[in-house]
Amino acid sequence: MYDFSADMIDCATAIEVALGNQLSAAQLSGPGPAAKRLVAAMRYGSLNGGKRLRPLLVRQAAAIFQVPANQTLTAGLAVEMVHCYSLIHDDLPAMDDDDLRRGRPTVHKAYDEATAILAGDALLTQAFALLAEPQCHPDPVVRIALVTELAKGSGGGGMVGGQMRDIEGEQDIFSGDDISAMQAMKTGALIRASVRMGAILGGADARGLAVLTAYAEAAGRAFQLADDILDVTTSAAAMGKATGKDADMGKQTLVNILGIDGARQHLSNTVAAALSALRTFGPKADGLRATARYFASRES
Amino acid sequence: MYDFSADMIDCATAIEVALGNQLSAAQLSGPGPAAKRLVAAMRYGSLNGGKRLRPLLVRQAAAIFQVPANQTLTAGLAVEMVHCYSLIHDDLPAMDDDDLRRGRPTVHKAYDEATAILAGDALLTQAFALLAEPQCHPDPVVRIALVTELAKGSGGGGMVGGQMRDIEGEQDIFSGDDISAMQAMKTGALIRASVRMGAILGGADARGLAVLTAYAEAAGRAFQLADDILDVTTSAAAMGKATGKDADMGKQTLVNILGIDGARQHLSNTVAAALSALRTFGPKADGLRATARYFASRES
Numbered sequence: 001m002y003d004f005s006a007d008m009i010d011c012a013t014a015i016e017v018a019l020g021n022q023l024s025a026a027q028l029s030g031p032g033p034a035a036k037r038l039v040a041a042m043r044y045g046s047l048n049g050g051k052r053l054r055p056l057l058v059r060q061a062a063a064i065f066q067v068p069a070n071q072t073l074t075a076g077l078a079v080e081m082v083h084c085y086s087l088i089h090d091d092l093p094a095m096d097d098d099d100l101r102r103g104r105p106t107v108h109k110a111y112d113e114a115t116a117i118l119a120g121d122a123l124l125t126q127a128f129a130l131l132a133e134p135q136c137h138p139d140p141v142v143r144i145a146l147v148t149e150l151a152k153g154s155g156g157g158g159m160v161g162g163q164m165r166d167i168e169g170e171q172d173i174f175s176g177d178d179i180s181a182m183q184a185m186k187t188g189a190l191i192r193a194s195v196r197m198g199a200i201l202g203g204a205d206a207r208g209l210a211v212l213t214a215y216a217e218a219a220g221r222a223f224q225l226a227d228d229i230l231d232v233t234t235s236a237a238a239m240g241k242a243t244g245k246d247a248d249m250g251k252q253t254l255v256n257i258l259g260i261d262g263a264r265q266h267l268s269n270t271v272a273a274a275l276s277a278l279r280t281f282g283p284k285a286d287g288l289r290a291t292a293r294y295f296a297s298r299e300s
Numbered sequence: 301m302y303d304f305s306a307d308m309i310d311c312a313t314a315i316e317v318a319l320g321n322q323l324s325a326a327q328l329s330g331p332g333p334a335a336k337r338l339v340a341a342m343r344y345g346s347l348n349g350g351k352r353l354r355p356l357l358v359r360q361a362a363a364i365f366q367v368p369a370n371q372t373l374t375a376g377l378a379v380e381m382v383h384c385y386s387l388i389h390d391d392l393p394a395m396d397d398d399d400l401r402r403g404r405p406t407v408h409k410a411y412d413e414a415t416a417i418l419a420g421d422a423l424l425t426q427a428f429a430l431l432a433e434p435q436c437h438p439d440p441v442v443r444i445a446l447v448t449e450l451a452k453g454s455g456g457g458g459m460v461g462g463q464m465r466d467i468e469g470e471q472d473i474f475s476g477d478d479i480s481a482m483q484a485m486k487t488g489a490l491i492r493a494s495v496r497m498g499a500i501l502g503g504a505d506a507r508g509l510a511v512l513t514a515y516a517e518a519a520g521r522a523f524q525l526a527d528d529i530l531d532v533t534t535s536a537a538a539m540g541k542a543t544g545k546d547a548d549m550g551k552q553t554l555v556n557i558l559g560i561d562g563a564r565q566h567l568s569n570t571v572a573a574a575l576s577a578l579r580t581f582g583p584k585a586d587g588l589r590a591t592a593r594y595f596a597s598r599e600s
Contacts, residue, residue, distance in 0.1 A: 025457075028455060028456035028457045028461070029452075029457040030452040030453055030454075030455055030456070030457030030458030030461065030485070030489055031452070031453065031457065031458055031484060031485060031488065031489045031492055031517075032457055032458070032461060032462070032481060032484060032485040032489070033457060033461075034455075034456035034457045034461045034464075035456070035461045035464035035465045035468065037464060037468060038456050038460070038461055038464040039456065042456070085421075089417055089418075089421060092414075092417065094412070094413030094414045094417060095414050095417065112394070113394030114392075114394045114395050114467050115464065115467075117389055117392065117394060117395065117417065118389075118460050118463055118464050118467075120421075121389060121420075121421075121424065121460050122455050122456035122460045122461070124421065124424060124425065125424065125451050125454055125455035125456070125460065126451070126455055126456065128428045128447055128450075128451045129447075129448060129451035129452060129455060131447070132444045132445075132447040132448040132451065133448075140440040140441045140443075140444045141440045143440075143444050144432045144440045144443050144444055144447075145432075147428055147429075147431070147432040147444075147447055148429060148432040148433075150428075151425050151426070151428045151429035151432065152329075152330040152331070152429060153330055153331065154330075154425050155328060155330055155334075155422050155425035155426055155429060156328035156330070156334035156335070156338055156339065156342065156422035156425070156426065157325075157328045157329040157330030157331065157332055157333060157334045158330030158331055158332070160338070160418050160421050160422045160425065161328070161330065161332060161333075161334045161335045161338055161422070162332065163418055164334075164335035164337060164338040164415065164418050165335045167414050167415075167418075168335065168337060181332060184331060184332060185330070185331060185332040188331065189330055189331045189332070192331055217331075
């Protein structure tokens with residue numbers, strides 16, 4: 001019987017420990033030792049007791065193909081570093097201008113803007129260095145496929161492109177479809193990459209990859225919908241960051257367009273679509289099923 | 301007889317064309333199409349008629365092993381994208397705060413800070429996507445080695461770490477050794493990675509790689525020394541960017557410590573060291589020899 005809480009805690013603990021080990025002047029060494037202030041800011045921006053949902057998705061997707069959890073750790077670490085870098089850059093004054101993240105000052109507040117920009121750059125770069133290491137997977141063909149997947153998910157046609165569209169959207173009137181397309185890139189692309197990286201580690205065939213991609217895209221939509229609902233229903237204290245902010249900035253979300261009840265119904269349908277995609281896999285996909293349900297439960 | 305000018309122009313032209321092709325919404329696609337504004341800013345920040353010295357080094361190092369120039373193009377493109385991203389981020393108000401680059405407004409001036417941050421992030425990410433493509437090299441083992449090399453050269457223990465130390469150095473008193481160590485990371489690490497990536501494309505053995513690394517480290521020092529000398533001897537108009545700026549910011553350089561004549565002598569010795577490292581290769585290394593001499597000639 002799959003135990004979601006135990007799996008999530010085990011994964012989060014493993015990632016926290018591995019991040020702590022990887023983010024040291026010695027591990028980050030290139031031609032020279034990494035600057036102490038840089039390493040400190042990278043650690044501050046990533047060692048924060050996060051839920052590590054993206055590494056969990058890597059692990060759960062790989063579990064379908066009987067890949068042991070510890071063999072997904074390096075790929076999960078790389079995805080998490082990209083996620084952490086994106087939060088550091090998104091919080092910058094020129095972007096979302098957030099002072100708080102998980103109830104703590106954001107990296108540019110705790111350090112300074114230059115350090116935050118560089119810490120983000122270094123985390124992104126280190127993610128690719130990690131995927132290239134043999135510990136990630138013994139087969140270089142698999143490691144290269146992981147590099148491609150993470151780059152596509154996090155680059156101009158993925159996460160970064162979505163953030164750009166989101167910023168542009170503050171000026172323009174967005175339709176529901178525009179918002180969905182933007183969110184599919186901004187938050188969906190890295191969730192999609194996480195699931196696909198797990199499938200790649202498991203040696204999934206084209207059919208398996210397509211099915212898991214369909215799951216990931218639905219799960220990503222559910223994640224974002226729950227986040228948008230939370231933004232209007234929860235207090236800042238409970239979230240550990242500024243809330244009600246989307247509306248304050250005149251930013252369109254699907255909740256504005258569908259209303260709270262409509263958004264909740266849409267969320268429920270989206271989770272059903274994610275679960276339906278996993279039909280062929282039987283109990284091996286219970287991890288991914290539990291995560292899709294967890295994404296939705298965040299809104300209550 | 302090796303013709304440096306012809307080689308440099310041929311390489312710069314090939315890189316300009318390839319960057320133009322690669323930096324399009326279609327080529328940058330991930331789960332979604334890249335945002336138009338993002339693509340425009342990435343093009344603005346890279347399609348600038350630069351000398352493309354780093355791709356030239358990749359090509360010249362690979363030429364020692366008879367690798368045709370066109371087979372070094374993708375790796376050269378990746379290094380150049382990393383170089384361009386680093387300039388975009390370094391020019392930001394929170395970093396060096398430069399309004400001009402090559403006589404044109406910097407990316408955050410022509411667009412805005414958020415767009416400049418994201419364009420840099422997307423260029424860095426796209427560099428790794430390119431190295432993972434089969435067009436880069438048919439052997440995935442080689443492509444993975446290139447990913448490692450570029451990540452080490454540009455990350456926390458390389459270029460980004462050097463930029464962090466440089467910023468810290470504005471507050472602290474730096475010794476000549478501190479400055480050399482910082483510059484070896486800030487500008488030296490990517491020059492080193494470029495030469496080593498050419499050697500990797502050429503299948504260099506450990507001895508060849510060590511010799512070319514010694515060349516690259518000396519050439520990188522020469523490049524930076526010439527730049528520091530230029531900063532105090534040339535007008536802003538001739539450089540196309542702000543000059544005399546290091547002294548204005550109270551930033552220590554080797555020119556402050558050695559004086560102009562001392563710095564010129566040191567530059568001459570450094571080029572001699574770079575050339576001496578290439579002894580074993582004979583005329584096949586004439587390209588790298590010419591580039592080391594070119595780096596030094598920039599100061600006159």
